[in-house]
Amino acid sequence: MKVAVLIKQTPDTAELPKVSVAEAQSGDLQATMVINPWDEFAAEEAIDLKERFDFETAAISLGSEGETDALKHALAMGVDSAVLVDERIIDNGDEWTTAEALAEAVKTEGDVALVLTGKMSVDGNSGVIYAGVACKLGWDLLVNVTKVVDIVDGKLIAEQVFEGGQETVEAPLPLVVSVAKEINEPRYPSFMGIRKASRAKIPLLGNDDLRIRPAYASHWRNLVKPERERVQARIFDGDSVEEKAARLADALLAEKVI
Numbered sequence: 001m002k003v004a005v006l007i008k009q010t011p012d013t014a015e016l017p018k019v020s021v022a023e024a025q026s027g028d029l030q031a032t033m034v035i036n037p038w039d040e041f042a043a044e045e046a047i048d049l050k051e052r053f054d055f056e057t058a059a060i061s062l063g064s065e066g067e068t069d070a071l072k073h074a075l076a077m078g079v080d081s082a083v084l085v086d087e088r089i090i091d092n093g094d095e096w097t098t099a100e101a102l103a104e105a106v107k108t109e110g111d112v113a114l115v116l117t118g119k120m121s122v123d124g125n126s127g128v129i130y131a132g133v134a135c136k137l138g139w140d141l142l143v144n145v146t147k148v149v150d151i152v153d154g155k156l157i158a159e160q161v162f163e164g165g166q167e168t169v170e171a172p173l174p175l176v177v178s179v180a181k182e183i184n185e186p187r188y189p190s191f192m193g194i195r196k197a198s199r200a201k202i203p204l205l206g207n208d209d210l211r212i213r214p215a216y217a218s219h220w221r222n223l224v225k226p227e228r229e230r231v232q233a234r235i236f237d238g239d240s241v242e243e244k245a246a247r248l249a250d251a252l253l254a255e256k257v258i
């Protein structure tokens with residue numbers, strides 16, 4: 001059985017303040033691209049499950065041809081194999097179309113029992129892809145998983161955290177699971193792992209390999225920077241803290257903020 005882990009390649013957030021919308025729009029983005037930080041937890045969990053339950057592991061990413069650094073990072077960590085889905089097959093499609101392409105790529109992996117994903121991407125940020133993939137595969141979904149307790153009798157037992165509470169749940173495989181950062185401590189790729197990954201050939205899946213419906217949902221038409229909000233500062237003076245606070249409260253009431 002296999003664990004497939006979904007890996008997105010995203011700009012290094014340390015460099016984001018330097019990236020302009022014009023650059024992004026022109027397709028001439030100079031940012032260093034890395035593995036989406038949330039997906040490192042998913043990759044680590046896949047490797048951990050491989051060690052605990054003897055799974056095979058495969059990393060899948062949808063991106064531009066040649067965008068393989070994130071996949072190579074996952075391989076260097078210890079994931080067994082990787083494939084890149086050519087983003088041209090989604091034909092400028094949105095998250096729903098992306099989920100369909102990723103779900104089809106999961107099917108090409110064969111005997112997949114579990115799909116692991118991060119919590120969200122640091123660029124798109126929608127946090128919906130795992131729900132879309134589960135829906136397209138027709139599998140159940142667990143989100144916010146902080147521990148895989150066991151896999152037994154075709155079921156996965158996991159801990160999830162919600163609003164400070166923790167619950168233990170079980171769900172039948174096959175399953176899509178999005179993991180939270182509390183689940184593990186991602187390992188650094190070893191030197192040997194980096195050397196092995198650098199030599200790996202990563203297959204590119206395109207239109208001939210995956211059958212997805214043409215993008216039928218929303219499409220990108222334009223990308224603009226939102227207008228800067230004009231903020232006015234007012235300072236409330238008074239002879240005492242109480243007087244200043246009362247004036248502030250009056251102003252907030254007048255603005256219908258409170």
Ligand SMILES: Cc1cc2nc3c(=O)[nH]c(=O)nc-3n(C[C@H](O)[C@H](O)[C@H](O)COP(=O)(O)OP(=O)(O)OC[C@H]3O[C@@H](n4cnc5c(N)ncnc54)[C@H](O)[C@@H]3O)c2cc1C
Pocket residue numbers: 006007008009036038039042060061062063087090091092093094095096098099102116117118119120121123124125126127128129130218219220
């Ligand atoms: C109208 C519209 C048109 C778009 N057109 C394009 C386009 O032409 N080309 C394009 O690349 N994007 C396009 N996008 C953006 C694309 O839909 C999103 O980048 C993508 O669906 C992922 O969404 P997200 O980044 O919010 O992921 P999230 O839902 O926040 O990610 C959650 C998790 O899902 C997994 N995941 C997410 N994205 C990927 C991925 N690409 N590969 C593997 N795993 C992933 C990761 O494990 C991640 O942690 C478009 C979006 C819209 C709204």
